[in-house]
Amino acid sequence: MSKKTIGDQELALLQYIEDAPKSSVAEVVAGYGESRGLARSTVLTMMERLRAKGYLTRRRIDGSFRYSAINGTGEVMTGAVARFVQNTLQGSVSPFVAWMSERGQVSDSELAELEALVDTLQSRREKR
Amino acid sequence: MSKKTIGDQELALLQYIEDAPKSSVAEVVAGYGESRGLARSTVLTMMERLRAKGYLTRRRIDGSFRYSAINGTGEVMTGAVARFVQNTLQGSVSPFVAWMSERGQVSDSELAELEALVDTLQSRREKR
DNA sequence: CATGCTTGACTACAGCTGTCGTCAGGCGCA
DNA sequence: TGCGCCTGACGACAGCTGTAGTCAAGCATG
Numbered sequence: 001m002s003k004k005t006i007g008d009q010e011l012a013l014l015q016y017i018e019d020a021p022k023s024s025v026a027e028v029v030a031g032y033g034e035s036r037g038l039a040r041s042t043v044l045t046m047m048e049r050l051r052a053k054g055y056l057t058r059r060r061i062d063g064s065f066r067y068s069a070i071n072g073t074g075e076v077m078t079g080a081v082a083r084f085v086q087n088t089l090q091g092s093v094s095p096f097v098a099w100m101s102e103r104g105q106v107s108d109s110e111l112a113e114l115e116a117l118v119d120t121l122q123s124r125r126e127k128r
Numbered sequence: 129m130s131k132k133t134i135g136d137q138e139l140a141l142l143q144y145i146e147d148a149p150k151s152s153v154a155e156v157v158a159g160y161g162e163s164r165g166l167a168r169s170t171v172l173t174m175m176e177r178l179r180a181k182g183y184l185t186r187r188r189i190d191g192s193f194r195y196s197a198i199n200g201t202g203e204v205m206t207g208a209v210a211r212f213v214q215n216t217l218q219g220s221v222s223p224f225v226a227w228m229s230e231r232g233q234v235s236d237s238e239l240a241e242l243e244a245l246v247d248t249l250q251s252r253r254e255k256r
Numbered sequence: 257c258a259t260g261c262t263t264g265a266c267t268a269c270a271g272c273t274g275t276c277g278t279c280a281g282g283c284g285c286a
Numbered sequence: 287t288g289c290g291c292c293t294g295a296c297g298a299c300a301g302c303t304g305t306a307g308t309c310a311a312g313c314a315t316g
Contacts, residue, residue, distance in 0.1 A: 007303050008215045015218070025263070042305045044264075049303085063312085064263060077223035078230060084212050085227070087136045090143065093234070095205035096224060097241045099213075101248055102206060106221075111249050113225045118246050120229055121239050135273050153293075170275050172294075177273085191282085192293060 004053035006080070013046050014055055014076050018069040025065065132181035134208070141174050142183055142204050146197040153193065 006014070016032045017023055023031070025044050033043040047067055050056045055076070058065040069076065089095050100106065106114075134142070144160045145151055151159070153172050161171040175195055178184045183204065186193040197204065217223050228234065234242075 005302075009304065011216055012218065038304090039306055040263095041307065045305075046303090048265085074223065074226060077217065078227040080216055081223050081227040082231070084216070088139055088208055088212070089205065090140060093228065093238050094241060095202065096209050097238075097245050098202055099206040099209040100221070101245050103210070106249055108253075110221050110225075111246070111253065113222060114242070114246050114249070117225050117229050118239070118242050121234050121242070125236070125239065133272075137274065166274090167276055168293095169277065173275075173296095174273090176295085 004055075006050075006053065006055065010046055010050055011076070011080055013043070014050055014069060017047075017050075017056065017067055018071070018074075018076055021068040022061075022066040023068075025067070028067070132183075134178075134181065134183065138174055138178055139204070139208055141171070142178055142197060145175075145178075145184065145195055146199070146202075146204055149196040150189075150194040151196075153195070156195070 013028075013032060017028065020027070020031065025040070025047065028047065029038075029040050029043045032038075033040065047056060051058060051067070055070055056067050057070055058067045060066075071079070085091060085093065085096075141156075141160060145156065148155070148159065153168070153175065156175065157166075157168050157171045160166075161168065175184060179186060179195070183198055184195050185198055186195045188194075199207070213219060213221065213224070
């Protein structure tokens, strides 16, 4: 089980590649690295590290490598959330709720997601 | 603004102290460090680093120092959540919601918090 | 052929974190 | 008075992350 840690920037990059699979390094540099002022070698290094940790695969296509995320869409993110809640919040969700309520802006769609979540949880509890 | 970064373990420790203010190092070692196999010096170092970053204060009482968190209760945690959502989740809350719904166990009290949150958000929206 | 751009693999390096060991000064008790 | 324990301050070190420069092999082009 690849339980390897993953840094913030690495995660952001991983997310990018998850959204744009089969990208060449050059493409990632253009579409991700350049906008944040990262050198080509930096992007390459991060991608290789992610590959070493088992989050990315690559395949040689037409001479150059194309990288893709291994986990399905969104899995990376939920994994990150799981780790965060576990390691940082000691398993408690309360701080998250507190923050949501403090912070002003919650988009309509987010609110909808939350409502759906509560519904799901409620019915799940009733069934018990 | 003390915008200093803060590691996972450091954060956990900070949270502990937030819940048990005016603790001496010995107390923190006994109540926090020992259970996770940390040496006294480790705990001390972390506490000092937290102090250097501006998250803890200490006052000499009866010879030895007593440490307390500077931020009010919970602020540390919500700050951590804010950073996490911002840096790692790129500002989107969806992964969080997705994870909660995937994960089986949500305690009754957590569910209650979520319900309250949704209520708050709903009424807040209506007022607009 | 000689040059030059593209792609990958390596190497480097500083800053942060997690973890300690150790040293020196006080304090209390035999 | 002397010894041992508690408390703080420092120094150390390895591993991870963020960021990058550089070198060598390939391919394209004049």
